[in-house]
Amino acid sequence: MISNLKILLVDDDKIMLFLHEMFLKKSGILNDTVLCYNGLDALQYLDNYTSGETHFLVLLDINMPVMNGWEFLNAIAERPYVNRVHVVMVSSATEESEKKKALNYSQVIDYQQKPLNVESCGRIVHSEMLKGFFEDFTAE
Amino acid sequence: MINYTQGKSEKSGSISSEVMYRDLFQLNPQPMWVYDVETFEILNVNEAAVRHYGYSRDEFLRLTIKDLRPAADIPILVSAVEKVRRYDKLYSSGVYRHRKKNGTIIDVDIQSNIIHIDGRKAELVLSTDITEKCKADEKFKAVFENTRDAIMICDDGANCLDYNAAVVDMFGYSRKELDQLNLFDLVKVRDGEDPHGLWKRFLKGNIRNGKMHLIHKDGSLIIGSFNAKPNILPGMHLCVVTDITEKVLKSKALILSNERYKLILNAANEAIYDWDIERDKVEWGTGFKDIFGYDLAVYNNHIWSDNIYHEDKERVVREISEALNDAGREMLVTECRYVKCDEKVALVEHRIIFLRNVSGKAIRAVGSVRDITDYKQNLHRIQLQNEQLKEIAWIQSHVVRAPLSRMMGLVELLKMGEYGDLGKEEILNLVQQSATELDNVIKEIVNKADKVQSEDD
Known part of the structure; x- marks a missing residue:
């Protein structure tokens, strides 16, 4: 199961990428992580990924240059791998409207405010949609 | 013999x-x-x-x-x-x-x-x-009694000698009571005015017609329009009165209503016109003088069309022409620039309602031209302010929270004693950088808010 899930961290803020990677590890999530600096980077990675078995957990920022989070969500909607992509929006925005908008996308399974921490990473791991990917290992 | x-x-x-x-x-x-x-x-x-x-x-x-x-x-x-x-x-x-x-x-x-x-x-x-004379007298009597105007014949002392049925109806007195009355029992003279002086002037022929206030038996006031003639026969003086109370009151109400309407139109910066399309003749409302400065005393059928701003004229004339010829069209609303008499350019909203005959041909149009220059300027200013306020809100939500959330994450790491590849020193430097960034963002918000406030003042 472990090899079937890759984690994409998508944010234009390198410090935030570093922090989120650290917190995921501290939460016991040892899956491969891929760092992307905008939506387009992440889209290109997914487009080029050849295995049809792998699922992806994308921790997606909203406001980014080149391709923002919304544009990324729209772009993957028509992709063949869309059902293997599970997105957690991770944003600085505090507006409730942003959260509602995000949860209207079928691929979005959760909405978290920055910064993530060990506790919020734990909530992601135990979410209904992702539970199967992590049940074999939860490093406490 | x-x-x-x-x-x-x-x-x-x-x-x-x-x-x-x-x-x-x-x-x-x-x-x-x-x-x-x-x-x-x-x-x-x-x-x-x-x-x-x-x-x-x-x-x-x-x-x-x-x-x-x-x-x-x-x-x-x-x-x-x-x-x-x-x-x-x-x-x-x-x-x-x-x-x-x-x-x-x-x-x-x-x-x-x-x-x-x-x-x-x-x-x-x-x-x-005297058959013919009697018939003539009967005719005269019938006219006298059946006219709706009150006719009174008075003697030299203004006492009622004869009167018709309309006098009874108008004043509410019976004929017996009227027999005992003097004309000045029925007339309300102005304060300080001498009834005898008035009667003398009448007898001299100085008062022939006008308006006067009369008093009904119940004390209510009647506004009358009168025509009078002294000495129609020796010692007999005629006074014919028409009750115009309702007409005057309605007229006053209409004048008041018109004044109010005019004030509303002026307050709304609106000028109206009535266009007889078949005769191509336009009646201009006073708004064209009051709001746009044109002299309505000099009649000009083209106050509107001649003064549309030259860049807008072709479009507006085309729009009106198309609407005019569209039998199903009841109204046209368009905006354009309009040159005022003082040559300043106003932005106006022009509404036209078409009245059509059974075959759909426009025969008349009523239009209103509203000066929306101030309104548009204010609207533009408010839109700009809204944009700036939205920008401030967005900055607060996103730009402020970016360095803040970064600092919160870094502090969390410090608390955990986890520094990854960076080391404690570097983490602390990043905290400081983020704090400085946050400080700059807050200063920028304050500047923008101050600018919005200044524009509003």
């Missing part, structure tokens, strides 16, 4: 005077006859009576004066004759009804005098046919 009875018995006498008086009787243009007061028999009759009543002379001389009356009037006749019998000398007159040979009933003014002929008491009668 005048021989009036020559028709029934000739008598001798002074020939010359007899001839003269006979001629006076026989040739008199007024119908005359002599009848016996005791027997009612007609003793003599002149040519005018023969002509007027239709009987031959012989027929006339076989009649009594009862035969000249309608049967219903005979008791009146008998009573009058009985009175004559009591006197030796009596001049009498009165208006009666007579019947001609052909049955026609006529009104006559009868003047009569007692004469004595050979010891017989008789009466010489002069008959004047």
Whole structure:
């Protein structure tokens, strides 16, 4: 199961990428992580990924240059791998409207405010949609 | 002695005077006859009576004066004759009804005098046919009584001598009460004004018409329009009053309503016009003077079209023309620039409502031209402010929280004692950098908010 899930961290803020990677590890999530600096980077990675078995957990920022989070969500909607992509929006925005908008996308399974921490990473791991990917290992 | 009875018995006498008086009787243009007061028999009759009543002379001389009356009037006749019998000398007159040979009933003014002929008491009668005059009087009376205007005839002291039914209706007094009233019981004179002075001026012919306030019996005020004429007959003065209370009140209400409407239009910076399309004639509302400065005294059918800003003119004229020719179109709303009389350019909203005939052809249009320059400027300013406020809100939500959330994450790491590849020193540097970034963002927000405030002031 472990090899079937890759984690994409998508944010234009390198410090935030570093922090989120650290917190995921501290939460016991040892899956491969891929760092992307905008939506387009992440889209290109997914487009080029050849295995049809792998699922992806994308921790997606909203406001980014080149391709923002919304544009990324729209772009993957028509992709063949869309059902293997599970997105957690991770944003600085505090507006409730942003959260509602995000949860209207079928691929979005959760909405978290920055910064993530060990506790919020734990909530992601135990979410209904992702539970199967992590049940074999939860490093406490 | 005048021989009036020559028709029934000739008598001798002074020939010359007899001839003269006979001629006076026989040739008199007024119908005359002599009848016996005791027997009612007609003793003599002149040519005018023969002509007027239709009987031959012989027929006339076989009649009594009862035969000249309608049967219903005979008791009146008998009573009058009985009175004559009591006197030796009596001049009498009165208006009666007579019947001609052909049955026609006529009104006559009868003047009569007692004469004595050979010891017989008789009466010489002069008959004047006043049928036409009576009919004319009836007509006049009918008009007098049935007109809706109140007509009063007063004597020299302004006392009511005669009045029509409209006076009763207008003032609420009975005829008995009116008989006791003076004109000035019905007129409300202005404070300090002398009724006698007014009446004198009227009698001199100085007051002929105008408006006056009158008082109803119940005390309510009547506004009347009057026409008056002194001395229509000696000692008789005429005053005709029309009740215009409702008209005046409605007119006042209409004026008030128009004034209010005008104020509203001006307050709304709106000018209206009424365009008779078939005659291509436009009535311009005062707004074109008050708001746009054009002199409406000099008529110009093209105040609107001539002054559309040149860059907008073709478009606007085309829009109006298309709407005009579209039978299903009831209204057009368009915006354009309009050159005011002082050559300043205003931004206006032009609304036109078309009135069409059954075949859909526009025959009339009512338009309003509203100066929306200030409105648009304010709207633009508010839109700009909204944009700036949105930007501030976005900055608060995103830009402020970016360094803040970074700091929160870094502090969390420090608390955990986990530094990854960076080391504690580098983490602390990043905390400091993020704090400085946050400080700069807050300063930028304050500047923007200050700018919005300044623009609003």
